[in-house]
Amino acid sequence: MATLELRNVNKSYGSGLADTLKNIELSIDSGEFLILVGPSGCGKSTLMNCIAGLESISGGAILVDGADISGMSPKDRDIAMVFQSYALYPTMNVRDNIAFGLKMRKMAPAAIDEEVARVAKLLQIEHLLQRKPGQLSGGQQQRVAMGRALARRPKIYLFDEPLSNLDAKLRVEMRTEIKLMHQRLKTTTVYVTHDQIEAMTLGDKVAVMKDGIIQQFGTPQQIYNDPANLFVASFIGSPPMNFIPVRLQRRDGQCWAVLSSSLGVAGQARCELPLGELEAGMDNRDLILGIRPEQIQLAADDGAEAPSICAEVEVTEPTGPDTLVFVNLNQTKVCCRLAPDMTPQVGSTLSLRFEPSRVLLFDAQSGERLLAKKRQATDNKVAQLKRG
Amino acid sequence: MNDASVAQRRSAADLLPSGDGGAKRRMRAISPSRLAIHATLLFAAALYLVPLVVMLLTSIKTPEDIRTGNLLSWPETFTLIGWVKAWSVVDGYFWNSVKIAIPAVLISTAVGALNGYVLSMWRFRGSQLFFGLLLFGCFLPFQTVLLPASFTLGKLGLANTTAGLVLVHVVYGIAFTTLFFRNYYVTVPDALVRAARLDGAGFFTIFGRILLPMSVPIIMVCLIWQFTQIWNDFLFGVVFASGDAQPITVALNNLVNTSTGAKEYNVDMAAAMIAGLPTLLVYIVAGKYFLRGLTAGAVKG
Numbered sequence A: 001m002a003t004l005e006l007r008n009v010n011k012s013y014g015s016g017l018a019d020t021l022k023n024i025e026l027s028i029d030s031g032e033f034l035i036l037v038g039p040s041g042c043g044k045s046t047l048m049n050c051i052a053g054l055e056s057i058s059g060g061a062i063l064v065d066g067a068d069i070s071g072m073s074p075k076d077r078d079i080a081m082v083f084q085s086y087a088l089y090p091t092m093n094v095r096d097n098i099a100f101g102l103k104m105r106k107m108a109p110a111a112i113d114e115e116v117a118r119v120a121k122l123l124q125i126e127h128l129l130q131r132k133p134g135q136l137s138g139g140q141q142q143r144v145a146m147g148r149a150l151a152r153r154p155k156i157y158l159f160d161e162p163l164s165n166l167d168a169k170l171r172v173e174m175r176t177e178i179k180l181m182h183q184r185l186k187t188t189t190v191y192v193t194h195d196q197i198e199a200m201t202l203g204d205k206v207a208v209m210k211d212g213i214i215q216q217f218g219t220p221q222q223i224y225n226d227p228a229n230l231f232v233a234s235f236i237g238s239p240p241m242n243f244i245p246v247r248l249q250r251r252d253g254q255c256w257a258v259l260s261s262s263l264g265v266a267g268q269a270r271c272e273l274p275l276g277e278l279e280a281g282m283d284n285r286d287l288i289l290g291i292r293p294e295q296i297q298l299a300a301d302d303g304a305e306a307p308s309i310c311a312e313v314e315v316t317e318p319t320g321p322d323t324l325v326f327v328n329l330n331q332t333k334v335c336c337r338l339a340p341d342m343t344p345q346v347g348s349t350l351s352l353r354f355e356p357s358r359v360l361l362f363d364a365q366s367g368e369r370l371l372a373k374k375r376q377a378t379d380n381k382v383a384q385l386k387r388g
Numbered sequence B: 001m002n003d004a005s006v007a008q009r010r011s012a013a014d015l016l017p018s019g020d021g022g023a024k025r026r027m028r029a030i031s032p033s034r035l036a037i038h039a040t041l042l043f044a045a046a047l048y049l050v051p052l053v054v055m056l057l058t059s060i061k062t063p064e065d066i067r068t069g070n071l072l073s074w075p076e077t078f079t080l081i082g083w084v085k086a087w088s089v090v091d092g093y094f095w096n097s098v099k100i101a102i103p104a105v106l107i108s109t110a111v112g113a114l115n116g117y118v119l120s121m122w123r124f125r126g127s128q129l130f131f132g133l134l135l136f137g138c139f140l141p142f143q144t145v146l147l148p149a150s151f152t153l154g155k156l157g158l159a160n161t162t163a164g165l166v167l168v169h170v171v172y173g174i175a176f177t178t179l180f181f182r183n184y185y186v187t188v189p190d191a192l193v194r195a196a197r198l199d200g201a202g203f204f205t206i207f208g209r210i211l212l213p214m215s216v217p218i219i220m221v222c223l224i225w226q227f228t229q230i231w232n233d234f235l236f237g238v239v240f241a242s243g244d245a246q247p248i249t250v251a252l253n254n255l256v257n258t259s260t261g262a263k264e265y266n267v268d269m270a271a272a273m274i275a276g277l278p279t280l281l282v283y284i285v286a287g288k289y290f291l292r293g294l295t296a297g298a299v300k301g
């Protein structure tokens, strides 16, 4: 049980090298589960090692329960880490692997036995205690690695891609188990993953990193619904968000994005999405419209007010829980996620509807999100409604 | 996972199928190419064994036998007089060699292990350069270090002592032992040391509790290598030791090269075999680790 706060943390591996971590600002409450996601090489492991004390930081401060620990040695920080490669001691059996950290801390033998038994029961590895790591399957090794971290009852757990070496089925099982474990133990946790389902399902908070910079830090819902920039929007979500280059028109005191499909039928092959009031000067810039596949629906026949467009179906991919349909809008392939019973023929024409309030707008050059003045207000209202 | 466990699993897997499949394989194995391979191998083995056979036969012959028969003829009368005489000559020198080899082997292996641990797990500024220079030591011919070594031993007051010779062997051997251990430890994942540090283990605890227990194969390689080098060394022995402190290789040379009296080949051969026995013994006892250790870096998991 501890809070963790990173203040302006910088890390450079050498004077000649570029900074690996740049001005990292994060803070999580006691018992919270923080997910770190980002592409390979963006500095996730480096950040974990800095928190654990295995690497020194070049600037800033790391605070646990409000006290700066950045000068402490790893063993005094009371932080446990689970490594991607598990890093089990190969010559020791499972029991000794779990007990090693306790012995190092001079715990009494009876207390060690008790603690090992508790952890083994928790992780259901009681029958493996006498085995060497080499005699365990990947999933069992993973459990032992977690057991070693759990045994010390540290203030903070760090998990560095703990499930990435497991096969898909086991990964899903362990994901649920980790979630259960965290709900039970309520220990502050930082968890690195590549897997965005893990990111969305496990975390209380998510930090998206790129090139050593935190791109966005928020709840999974904020990251998903309200990405700060193109990178975050493209990184989270599967299938990924559609990005459609658009031109803007200014009319009736607000901006409109123009979409057109390759169909010849005029009128229906074109639609205008109202985007609210944007800053002046936006009209001439290259803009990108972002919309998630599940936010494109079939237009209802009831003549609803949402703008719709006709487009030709190019490819369909029935995935089971839903059907992915690809159409072409503004010369860009666009994925729509439809109900599984919808299986339109390739080449047929669909009438698609966009919910203007869910459409995001990005600056093509900087990748930054552009917020309409009016829309910000409605977003806040939506957020309030959700909370209430 | 780590190499050790992979190796463990692999060797267990190797053992299983050979139990029932081996016999069948042997049955259909007799093909012309296989025959040719076996013939070549047998021939090569015989070629290498001939000198040993000659030595053994000669050592148990009487001097008359040696003069009348040829190198490979069976002895007319079997006698151990050559061995007895040889032992009486080299007895003291044999123990000199033991007193030189054992401490030198143990110390150089221990220092090499520690060096390799630091150079692979606790890299410091300039450690690459340090390792490069140390590697350079592997390519230094013995002859080039004779004068500086003798100068240094003189300054230290260790000239012509067993301790001095041990020191020379340790210093010369560290380059090799460090190389062995460093190359073995770079295949050990860094995460192991990181995990141990988080568990609260310090520098020597990590070395003693985690890495050394994983190092049996490479320790064996080092012991065999260093023992063979030091036991068989002649040059350092002849330069840095004199009189009763000389190692067995020097004594053997003196015995064989004496020009007074009739040549007693049986004694020469027996003495040479006595000088060679300890290295042979080391190979028999620890040899199975030798290949495994040398190739350990190659089978990265």
Ligand SMILES: Nc1ncnc2c1ncn2[C@@H]1O[C@H](COP(=O)(O)OP(=O)(O)O)[C@@H](O)[C@H]1O
Pocket: A013, A020, A038, A039, A040, A041, A042, A043, A044, A045, A046, A047
């Ligand atoms: N010990 C090191 N020395 C120098 N550069 C390093 C070291 N460890 C990692 N890096 C560099 O830091 C960057 C981030 O690495 P890492 O934290 O492992 O990324 P991630 O875990 O997100 O894949 C990479 O560019 C990597 O090359």
Ligand SMILES: [Mg+2]
Pocket: A044, A045, A046
């Ligand atoms: Mg990593």
